[in-house]
Amino acid sequence: MVDFQSLAQTVGINIGTGALIGGIIGFTAKKVAKLVAIIVGLELALFKFLESRQILVVNWDRVGASFLTAGEAAASQTPPSWIMTLLSTLSVSGGFAGGFLLGFKKA
Template identity: 50%
Template sequence: MLDLDPTTLGLEFGGGAVIGGIIGFAAKKIAKLIAVIIGVQLVVFRYLESQGILIVDWDALSRGLISTSERADASYLESIISTLSVGAGFTAGFLIGFKRG
């Protein structure tokens, strides 16, 4: 038998949404800054490489971008439902904050 309180799930969802919105807004601002920094760094690397000052192993750099898939093992229905309520709220808030940021 599941021992879940709808009020607790609602509070977890709302709290996750607020925190997700704040983090999403900040993440978009930080992502823009990081994109500019990485872009400038790549341009500098290409320039220094074309001048013969620096040798960049582009294959080694691109190997780090390959992601591995992970498998999640879920064993308890209660923990999944509780996690989903916070996660769904966080995701919704994150997406709204990211879009508005």
């Protein structure tokens, strides 16, 4: 016999924990993404400045191609059996996704 009360409590705890962890990670991810964007922007500006002073020669075509190659490599990977993964982590991942979006939006 299935004890629906303990099942509901377990699912509720999983969703709440997932939401809390997702919120923290979402908030942190947005802060880290901003920091990385600033660092990359400053680095590219520094490269352009050094190139304008003829101190450094940058092959901008290769720089752009490396970003495209990395994106294509990430897109070509096949995920594992996504149906089983989704079903086994639905309660935690649902809360995590909601918390992540809330934390990312509040950052």
